[in-house]
Amino acid sequence: MNDRLRRWRLVLGGSDADGTGSTLSGGDLKRDSTLDALYGNDKRRGGLGGSSPRVARWLGDIRGYFPASVVQVMQRDAMDRLGLRRLLLEPELLESVQPDVHLVGTLLSLNEAIPERSRQTAREVVRQVVEELERRLAQPTRQAVTGALHRAGRTSRPRAGDIDWNRTILANLKHYQPAHRTVVPERLIGYGRRLPQLSREVVLCLDQSGSMASSVVYAGVFGAVLASVRSLRTRIVAFDTEIADLTDAVADPVELLFGVQLGGGTDIASALAYCQTQIANPRDTVFVLISDLFEGGDNDEMLRRAQALVAGETQVVCLLALNDEGAPAYDHDNAAALAALGIPTFACTPDRFPDLLAAAIEREDLTAWAGAHDITLAAPPADG
Template sequence: MAMTQNDERLRRWRLVLGGEGESTGCRLTGRDAGMDGALAALYRGEGERSAGLGGSAPQVARWLGDIREYFPTTVVQLMQQDAISRLGLDRLLLEPEMLAAVEPDVHLVGTLLSLKNAIPETTRESARAVVAKVVADLERRLADRTRATLGGALDRSAKVNRPRHRDIDWDSTIRANLKNYLPEQRTVVPERLVGYARAQRAVKKEVILCIDQSGSMAASVVHSAVFGAVLASMKSLSTRLVVFDTSVVDLTEHLTDPVDVLFATQLGGGTDINRALAYCQSKITRPAETIVVLISDLYEGGIRAEMLKRVAAMKAAGVQFVALLALSDEGAPSYDHAHAAALAELGAPAFACTPDAFPDIMAAAIQKQPLPVPRSL
């Protein structure tokens, strides 16, 4: 017998409510019963009842296999994240059978990186393989568009107004001089020539990614490592990657492999933005050609006044300064509103940025155009 619309509605309510939904009169069987059991193990173990996952790796591994069978990948990743945060299963990730059962995602990578010093030798390669898979997926999604968007921005920023004849961009020149059109002669007087700088004289842009590696920024660290590697692969850019907590570590030498970058980070600890910016400032040799991207929730444990003074000094020298509260798909995190407002007053609004929007942010910075801020703070 075909299920009616009302039957389907009762079925869904029964799955949502769990055992408390038995009053709906809907009895779950087969696949629905298995799905209900998987949900109950995670979400219906609060209060006086105990969670159904237990503490053994085999039992949790079986549950991970069940949810991969019953739910789409995006839901599986969310349930894994909830299981780690609700039931404290992170330590079980140090066991090989657990890593073989999980669905890799950015959040799982963050958890593994926070545990990396505790990962036993027998599990280390499995953990690295999980991280490498997530990094490869992100590169496939983001790399081509980033190179195309920034490559176009770099070409446009290299235009000059006194080009040699063979370097003239005639389309741009005509558009720039349309106001000088002479109808009687049916011609345009090119008062201003527009062209491209010759390749050998093109000036490289310098990008410094300054990444907060406190525990709350895990997803941003993962995406930053991938973008850092992509930017470092572009010959028209000179890219530096700096991570910080209360200390500062320059990971530029690892940029050829974002997996190496991630395993060189140390998630957790305090935050000293001022010290990190001081280091970045010391590496700037051509301010007018430099873009500094600070990715942090702005909870400063260092000297607030000095931090703001450094940002003001960099901007006054001609540095393009970009402040991102997060580089992830999760929206704006908890952040220090007072520091965000202070940066906005300096002309550096702080905002959350998705990975898909990051290439456009960088393209605007390269061309010294207003940033396409999703939401000013």
């Protein structure tokens, strides 16, 4: 069997109508069996049934036969097609699953239902994913944010001990005096004395409705990284119809994530009202609302609160999603209404987030920033 025909046979499943007339053997036959258990017809000839050991064997098989990216897709499909969520409450099964962001989101949504015998295993799965995300995201985040804080702290009237001589010389090269073989600076560049203290605050306001699961996972990791940055105060608030201030847990992203209760309703207006009471210095605050904007509370009040944040000179941005999954589902009317208030509203990948936050700390025009990075913004209404 040529390779092209073999691939078609694996895709089509070997039914009488698949048109290939081909049979498989060896490793391909085993791959076909694992695919048929998940994607077979309604009778699921090789189905997994409700047996935890059998599901565990199947999870081990797909990890042996397919690359990690395919395994993650198949695990996600198994959640929906085969009721794998229920079986994830078994510690033996959890040990067989390949951890990823989507699995963490599922475990967080099941948090209250996880039996005591599975809790430690579930935490280890979550910690494994969190540590991998931190390895990927921590360094670029600290580098981008620390650089932004230093740039935002520059002053043109520094004290002698705060002068940045390299930048001062570069800025004044045109004033070089050949006769004296020196630069006579007209403008000094340095850092203000406030930099060692807390100079900026970041508030991450997280919609913990079920559709935001992967965004919440990434935001929790970013929150823990930001909490380690000097000169930055980080606050994390999660909400559905209730509000949970998770700031005290920010040093441990696993504890923080287990403080999230995924799957509830949505009251954005109340969350904005609470966050307003926590912002002491609006001009030094970056407020990031991470939500798909499907408001279940008072929609008009939500927009009034958002407008008040902007009017108070808080740097506000709304992320419709913080994940790698592409275009999210969101409330287009509310996104357009926020855009009309001057709030940049768009989806953001985790790899872009450090640069976005740096731009916000420096109070750059975030609409221009998004345009420069080919990010599609939610547009205000045509009459707005």
